Each structure stands twice: as C-alpha cells, then as structure tokens.
Amino acid sequence: MNLTRPDETHGVSITVRFLPTRTPAAIEETMRTVLLSSVSIVKIPPPSALVVGIDSQAIEIELSFRVSGFSLAGAAKSEIFDLIYRHAKATGLKMAGPRDVAIPYPEAAVDGLPAKHPGTAWRLLESISLFTTLTDDEKDALASSMTRRTYQKNSIIASQGSKLSSLMIMRTSVAVVEHT
Numbered sequence: 001m002n003l004t005r006p007d008e009t010h011g012v013s014i015t016v017r018f019l020p021t022r023t024p025a026a027i028e029e030t031m032r033t034v035l036l037s038s039v040s041i042v043k044i045p046p047p048s049a050l051v052v053g054i055d056s057q058a059i060e061i062e063l064s065f066r067v068s069g070f071s072l073a074g075a076a077k078s079e080i081f082d083l084i085y086r087h088a089k090a091t092g093l094k095m096a097g098p099r100d101v102a103i104p105y106p107e108a109a110v111d112g113l114p115a116k117h118p119g120t121a122w123r124l125l126e127s128i129s130l131f132t133t134l135t136d137d138e139k140d141a142l143a144s145s146m147t148r149r150t151y152q153k154n155s156i157i158a159s160q161g162s163k164l165s166s167l168m169i170m171r172t173s174v175a176v177v178e179h180t
Contacts, residue, residue, distance in 0.1 A: 009042055009066040012073050016084055016097035017058040023127070024051045026058050030091050031061045031109035034083040041065040058096035092132040121146040124169060 018027050031049035041047055045066065053060035061085075067076045088095065121143035125131045131139065151157060158164055160180060 009068055010070040010073055011066050012041075012077060012078060012167065013058055013066065014050065014063045014077060014084075016063070017060050018088070019094040019096045020054070020056070020059050021092070021094060021126075022059075024054060026091075027051075027059055027061055027093060030087050030093060031063055031084070034080065034087050035063060035065055037083050037087070038065070038076070039120060041078045042068055047075075058099070060099075063142055070106075090132070092126075097101060120148065128169070137164065 014033070021172075028036060028049050028051055034048060035041065035047035038047075042065075047063065048067035049061055049063050052062045057098065063080065065080070067073050122139065124146075125134070125139050125143060127160070131142070134142070157168070160178075
C-alpha cells in the first residue's frame, strides 16, 4: 500500500539572455516581476530568477517555476515569454543573441551605454527605472540641465523648512532626514 502521494507539479526552467545595458541585479529583479505577474505558475514553492552567466555579450538569467501539471507547462512558458517581452520592453532591456554567436551591439560602450551618451548624467538616468520611458531627446535635455554635487559626510543638504527648486537624485551614499 502506497501511503504517499507524488507531487503532481512539474518544474520548468527558461534561460534568457540580455545585453549588458543594466546591472545583473536590475535584470534579475525585472525577471522576478515577470514570475510574480504570471497567473499560470504555482506560487509555492516560490519561483526564482537567478543570474547564471555573464560575459561581454550578455547577462543570462534562469527563470525556474512550477506548474500544477505537466500538460500546463507549454501554456505557462508561452505566458512567461510574453511577460518577459513586455517587461523587458517597459524597462528598456534588450535581448541578446544566442550564446554561440558573437554579435556586437552597435550602441555598446562603457557600462553598456550608447557611445554618443558617455556622460555620468546619462549613466545615472539610465540606471533609474523612473526615467526609462523618456526618449533619447528628453534624456539629453534632462542630462544637460543636471548639476553634479558632492557632499562630505555629515553635511546638511537642505535645512528644515527650506523649499528646494529642483529634484535631487543621490547616486551613492545614504541621507538622513531629521526633524527638530
């Protein structure tokens, strides 16, 4: 007599490759959002998105998930591929070519940014998802009006009650808000 019941869920893995225009962590986070957006996969055990490879041509992410039965794997993969496409497009991620084919992407430059936009302001705008929907012309206009400032530790950036006339973006470090 068999007193155990086998798990009827079926595991599925998909590996996708993206041009290295964003950090691996940012791409991984976008792919986690893809998995959380799916209605075809089971949520327990939780699906995963992991960086499994990186080189000058691509960042590889493996998406692993389970479906409630073997017959549902194809439909779930189709849904995941559609979500990958939509989320990649919305966040500005670009798919890379196959692993065995080295295809240089023409806009490649330092940090994966277009060669015509090598400045720090552009790199900062490209790294913040809030600005991904802007066109290149809009990013050019915004980048040209940005001013870089460096503050020493324990410096006061803005006093309580003061009104700032512009948006401040911190590239690195930590700021503390104190109310007196």
